[in-house]
Amino acid sequence: MHRNNITLKELSKKLGLAISTISKALNDSHEISDATKKRIKQVAKQYNYQPNKMARNLKLGKTNTISVVIPSIQNYFFSQVLIGIESIIAPSAYNIIISITSESLQKEAQVFTTLSSSVVDGFIVAVAEETQTTQKFHHFKAALTNNKPIIMFDRVLKSIPCDKVVVNDFESVFNATKHLITKGKNTIALVSTINNLSVGKSRTKGYYKAINTTFHKPIIVTAPKNKIKKTVKKLLSNKTVDAIIAIDEEASLASLKIAKKRNLQIPKQLSIIGYASKTMAKNLCPKLTTINQHGFTIGQDCALLLLDRLKHNDKPMVKKIINATLNIRETCL
Amino acid sequence: MHRNNITLKELSKKLGLAISTISKALNDSHEISDATKKRIKQVAKQYNYQPNKMARNLKLGKTNTISVVIPSIQNYFFSQVLIGIESIIAPSAYNIIISITSESLQKEAQVFTTLSSSVVDGFIVAVAEETQTTQKFHHFKAALTNNKPIIMFDRVLKSIPCDKVVVNDFESVFNATKHLITKGKNTIALVSTINNLSVGKSRTKGYYKAINTTFHKPIIVTAPKNKIKKTVKKLLSNKTVDAIIAIDEEASLASLKIAKKRNLQIPKQLSIIGYASKTMAKNLCPKLTTINQHGFTIGQDCALLLLDRLKHNDKPMVKKIINATLNIRETCL
């Protein structure tokens, strides 16, 4: 096996100087005279010297890379978050390793154990569905005791003491429901494919509260993603509903689709508020009113929190709450 | 609090055996007797021993991680590819570092130089727009001479000798255009925001050829993403066009949007064939006929090619061509 990169040792031979001198010069140590610094740097550049990161990391006991663990990348929200993280980390000295768990606990645990040994310095994670439902999180605890900080976002676990960034899911759906009520709607259903997730539950609670303080019994329709269309169809044929809050993208698209199939006038006969990316929302017809979670901001906050924690491991845990906003479009004018 | 991971040295003390013995035992060397192997493994498990990857990699001169470099993650195609790559790499012993260049040459070059020194074993890349337009690719050559194999996909560079995975862009747009002609369309325009990219050029050539062999002069409309809507508006008000081939997502969405604004009957008065994710295409109205590039497959192929090349560095270069397929939907019945 051959390595092509020039090393300090080789530079030292070429320059007739000690390895340590060269190392110091390249790290701009004050111990080295400006003259030799200049000379050394010039030769280093000439030979395109790149310090070996593995060696450096091994010596310093840190890896300069962070791990981002998300359940899926198809999801527009998670990819937004990813871009946010990237925007902060890329200009820093860190690298990002991205892993996708596909909502599997086993996959998530594996990622954490293999990475937390010696390949990353810390984690940013949205916990997998299976992890949330089974409430198994030994892998998180192991990483923490192994001194690898974790930042959780969106899908967070109460029982894990770490920094967290979440959306005000409860309030945002509460507000959205209230908004529908203000608009004169009086039979509002909630449609969801994510009610096994903490976020789904919070959103549903927000709906509950808004409804309960008013007039009708909650109408909650949940189904797995592949059955959500059928379920909505049933809902719309059995009940006279004049508004829908759909709390995830699949639920939103299904609701809109079925409503159109039934030739309901939107938003006159049926208003819809949902979740979707901006591009998607704007290109649907009618354009979908959405609750915007500001994934980009969340990603940035996570990255900043992690960088900070890697510097100051002793500061108190932070829970940051991002306020979602309602983007009013045609489905709810 | 637990100390960081236990090391071979510490195990050696606990077991009263030499470090080398333990290392060999854990690596299932035939030099070690089954009895001691068993004993060592048991104790290692008990203390949850995880080998330090940095040390191992430093010693072995490989990193067991690969780098994926893409221009954007917002783009559905690239995230499809990413999932494909992940599906192959995740079960392997490798990790993935993902970097986003935002189409910037400078960013791309930086990623390559920082990663190719000693943090990854190889690259999968779709080259940035700026790199393609300026034709500067010293960073690729440097990586290659540094013995880090590169797999290019979609956005590839003729002058770089490496494995490549591309879509048959020319043929697929040629075929799509022919399809429109067969449908009786006789004024077909091409709309694009990516004509500075090689893929854009190939697609345009495909359109050219299909048109030139028939009746009218090519009508080609290009603009940057933020001006594409205006440009399409102009096109549709000046010319009587009865079909559009839009060769990227923005162009597709803009074309559909403007056509609807002008109350054109689709596909009767205007047919549209475009590029978009399946979810997007199916939720537009009318549903968009798309050219499907099979990003997932491309990602898988890239990953397989890279893993293979990391094993057999001497095999001849491969250029794999994936056939795009036409998904007929409402905009072109």
Added chain:
DNA sequence: TTGAAAGCGGTACCAC
């Protein structure tokens, strides 16, 4: 079958 020791390529402490 087991162990000692030489590195991998850096950093940092301590002499001079």
Added chain:
DNA sequence: GTGGTACCGCTTTCAA
């Protein structure tokens, strides 16, 4: 201001 050297944790000859 410069140089010698001991590590970081692991793998791999080579000896015993």
